[in-house]
Amino acid sequence: MVLLPSAVAFPLRQLVKLGLILVQATFLLYFAYAAYDIRLHAIRTFGHIIHEFDPWFNYRAAEYLAQHGLSKFFKWYDYMSWYPIGRPIGTTIYPGMQMWAVGIWEVLKHVPERKVPLPFIPPLRPVASWARRNGWPFISSPLKSTMAVGPMSVNDICCMIPPWFGSVASIFTGLLTYEISRSVNAGIMAPYAATNELDLCSRPETGAQYTDICL
Secondary structure (H helix, E strand, O other), rough: OOOOOOOHHHHHHHHHHHHHHHHHHHHHHHHHHHHHHHHHHHHHHHHHOOOOOOHHHHHHHHHHHHHHHHHHOOEEEOOOOOOOOEEOOOOOOOOHHHHHHHHHHHHOOOOOEEEEEOHHHHHHHHHHHHHHHHOOOOOOOOOOEEEEEOOOHHHHHHHHHHHHHHHHHHHHHHHHHHHHHHOOHHHHHHHHHHOOHHHHHHOOOOOOOOOHHOO
């Protein structure tokens, strides 16, 4: 058995480690993007529309919070959604979704509308093209080199919370898996499981389910 000199073996070992880290990071980013992309199906099909009862109820609560503020929200007794009995909304729901939606809405009101260039996208286009040709799903064609930012309506934010939070949740699933297993590879593959798990794909879908499962 021939052993490489340490002067050669050490940099070679570091190079292999760097390559492994790059592969792991690529898969992690891909799984996070897939979690986002798969939840955009409803928006691509129907646009920014809230449908089904529970999501519409939650959107209406977010709209009320945006219009009347937190104090009135917690004192709000809704006679319309739960007719004829009514319901004290602010104290009987999980208000996290509404607070997040309105918080994002407030922040975006102060963001000027413009397109932000993404300089790292053009070098990735050949890789994305190769991945599409080889059957990798969830890769849009072509990759956009700019990202539009600016004010959004409460409705649009409520529609986009599922893909936004779905992507973040997939990352935290990986972190939790790593915390339990202490395996980097398990932590990287866990977001893939969260991305493709049927209930987590169908329930927090854009427009279809702006519900508690988004959080």
